[in-house]
Amino acid sequence: MPRLKVLFVVSECVPFAKTGGLADVAGALPAALAARGHDVRVVLPRYRITKRHAAERRPETLAVPVGHGLAYAAIWETKLPKSDATVYLLEHDALFDRDGIYGDKAGDFGDNLARYTFLSRGALRLCETLDWVPDVVHAHDWQASLAPVFLDTLEARTPLASAASVLTIHNMAYQGWFKKDELYQTGLGWDVFHPRGLEAHDSINLLKGGLNHATQITTVSPRYAQEIQTPDWGEGLDGVLRSRGGVIGVLNGIDDTIWNPAKDQHIAANFTSTDLSGKALCKAALQAEMGLAVRPDVPLLGLVSRLVTQKGIDLIAGALGEILALGVQIVALGSGEAWIEQLFSRLNATSTQVRAFIGMNEALAHKIEAGSDLFLMPSRYEPCGLNQLYSQRYGTLPIVRAVGGLDDTVENEVTGYKFDELSADALAQTVAWAVFVMRNHPAAHRDMMVRSMTKPMGWGHASRQYEALYRMAIARHRRR
Ligand code: ADP
Ligand code: GLC
Numbered sequence: 001m002p003r004l005k006v007l008f009v010v011s012e013c014v015p016f017a018k019t020g021g022l023a024d025v026a027g028a029l030p031a032a033l034a035a036r037g038h039d040v041r042v043v044l045p046r047y048r049i050t051k052r053h054a055a056e057r058r059p060e061t062l063a064v065p066v067g068h069g070l071a072y073a074a075i076w077e078t079k080l081p082k083s084d085a086t087v088y089l090l091e092h093d094a095l096f097d098r099d100g101i102y103g104d105k106a107g108d109f110g111d112n113l114a115r116y117t118f119l120s121r122g123a124l125r126l127c128e129t130l131d132w133v134p135d136v137v138h139a140h141d142w143q144a145s146l147a148p149v150f151l152d153t154l155e156a157r158t159p160l161a162s163a164a165s166v167l168t169i170h171n172m173a174y175q176g177w178f179k180k181d182e183l184y185q186t187g188l189g190w191d192v193f194h195p196r197g198l199e200a201h202d203s204i205n206l207l208k209g210g211l212n213h214a215t216q217i218t219t220v221s222p223r224y225a226q227e228i229q230t231p232d233w234g235e236g237l238d239g240v241l242r243s244r245g246g247v248i249g250v251l252n253g254i255d256d257t258i259w260n261p262a263k264d265q266h267i268a269a270n271f272t273s274t275d276l277s278g279k280a281l282c283k284a285a286l287q288a289e290m291g292l293a294v295r296p297d298v299p300l301l302g303l304v305s306r307l308v309t310q311k312g313i314d315l316i317a318g319a320l321g322e323i324l325a326l327g328v329q330i331v332a333l334g335s336g337e338a339w340i341e342q343l344f345s346r347l348n349a350t351s352t353q354v355r356a357f358i359g360m361n362e363a364l365a366h367k368i369e370a371g372s373d374l375f376l377m378p379s380r381y382e383p384c385g386l387n388q389l390y391s392q393r394y395g396t397l398p399i400v401r402a403v404g405g406l407d408d409t410v411e412n413e414v415t416g417y418k419f420d421e422l423s424a425d426a427l428a429q430t431v432a433w434a435v436f437v438m439r440n441h442p443a444a445h446r447d448m449m450v451r452s453m454t455k456p457m458g459w460g461h462a463s464r465q466y467e468a469l470y471r472m473a474i475a476r477h478r479r480r
Helices: 021-035 112-131 147-150 178-188 207-211 224-227 239-243 277-290 313-325 339-352 362-371 387-395 402-409 424-440 442-454 459-480
Strands: 005-009 039-045 056-066 069-077 088-093 138-140 164-169 203-205 217-218 301-307 330-334 356-357 374-377 396-402 417-419
Touching: 005 021, 005 112, 021 039, 021 138, 021 459, 039 069, 039 112, 056 112, 069 112, 088 112, 112 138, 112 147, 112 178, 138 147, 138 459, 147 164, 147 207, 164 203, 164 207, 164 459, 178 203, 203 207, 207 239, 217 224, 217 459, 277 301, 277 330, 277 362, 301 313, 301 339, 301 362, 301 387, 313 339, 313 424, 330 339, 330 362, 339 356, 362 387, 374 387, 374 424, 387 396, 387 402, 396 402, 396 424, 396 442, 417 424, 424 442
Parallel strands: 005 039, 005 138, 039 088, 138 164, 164 217, 301 330, 301 374, 330 356, 374 396, 396 417
Antiparallel strands: 056 069, 069 088
C-alpha cells in the first residue's frame, strides 16, 4: 500500500499545548500513523506555553490571509517525541503570545475567530510554501473546522484542492459560534453563509461549516457517534450529520509511552499486573503528599478532570455526603468553572477526607491514576474519555456513567463500574457497591484490576482504522 501524506490541523497537541484529551490524541495518533510508515505532519499555533519546547526556525515566512490583511508567520519545525511525525508551530505573537490557549479568567479570547482562521488557513498555506501536498487534511474540532471549508472554497483552485478532508468531532458541545459581522475575518464570502455552509441561527458556526464541507466526518467512539445523530445529544447539529450520511466512531487509544505504570517516571514506584506491590507504595505516597492519613485500608477515590458540567461534577457534589460516610478518601485535581473550583477548595480546607489541587498538574495526574483505588467519572456525556482508560491501565477501577466512550470502554464489574441514571443517588449507590466489593471481596477487586490493566488499549487498532478511513475519503474525494 502506498504511504499516505496526512496533515493534522489541531489547536492543541502534547507536549506543546494541552487543555484536555484532544492534545493527548493529537500527540499520539500521528505518531502511531508515522510508525506505520506514513508521512504525517501536525500543525498548531506557537502559543506562549509552546515556546518552552525546542524547535528549529525555518527560513520561509508564511503569509496568511486573516481579516482584511495578511498575518505573517514564522514557521518552527520539530518532531513529536520519539517519532518521525513532523510538527510545525506557526508563530504570530499578536494572536498567540499570551497566557491561556482559548481564553483566560475573563472568558474566551475575543479574537478567536481570527486566531483559528489563522491556524486553519495557515496550515494550508504552509503546505503550498513547503511544496508538499497532503492526501488528507485531518482537522479536529471547531478550531480547525475552517480547513475543510477553505479546501472547498478559497483553496479550491490551488494544488491543495486535491486533498480529501476528514473532520473529527472530539466534543459536539463546543462549536465555535461567532457573530456574522465577523465573517470578514475568515476571508470567506456570504456565499457560504447559509444552513448548508456555516450559518446557524443567523450566526457563524465553525463546526457546522466543517461538517458541511468535510469529505468524511468522524468522532472518537462508536457510542458517541450514535448519540450525536439524535436530537438529544446532537447539540443542534444532528440533522447536519444525518444529511452528510452519518459519522464514523473510532475509539481513541492511549499513548503507552506516557501512560504506563511499568515505566512512568512521575510515580513513586513502578508496577505491573503481575507485581502490584508498587501500587501500594504509590497510594501511600499520594496520601502523604496530599496530607491525607496514610492508610492502606482506606479506599482512595481519584478525580482528574476539567471541572465543567460535562463531567457530572454536580453529581459528585450531590453524592458527597453519602460517599464520605463510607469512610473513604478523595483526591481531586482539576480546573474549570468557578463554583466547582470553590467547592473543592472549601472541602480541601475543611474535610480531613478530601484533598484537592486546583489547576493543571501533569505529574499529579499520573500520581492520582497510579495511587487511587477507584476513579470517579460520572459524565453527563463523554465523546470518548481518556482518564477512564488511564485509570484502567493503572489498575484503578473507574466508576463511570454508561454514556459515549465510557460505555464503550468500561465493562461493568469486569473493568470498572457503570451506572445509567443521571443522578447523585445512582452515583452514590455505585460507589458504595465498589467500596463494598473492595473491602469484602478483595480477590474479586484484584481480579478486576488485572483485567483492566491487561486489556488492549494502544493506538494500534485505531490507527489502522484511520488508515482505512483516509483511503475511503481519498477515493470519495476523487469521485466528486
Ligand atoms: P476531556 O478531553 O474532555 O477533558 P479526557 O478524559 O479525554 O477528557 O482527557 C483529559 C486529559 O486532560 C487527560 O490527559 C487528563 O489527565 C488531563 N487533565 C485534565 N485536567 C487536568 C489537570 N487539572 N491537570 C493535569 N491534567 C489534566
Ligand atoms: C474531548 C472529549 C473527550 C475525548 C477527548 C479526546 O475533549 O471531551 O471525551 O476523550 O476529546 O478525543
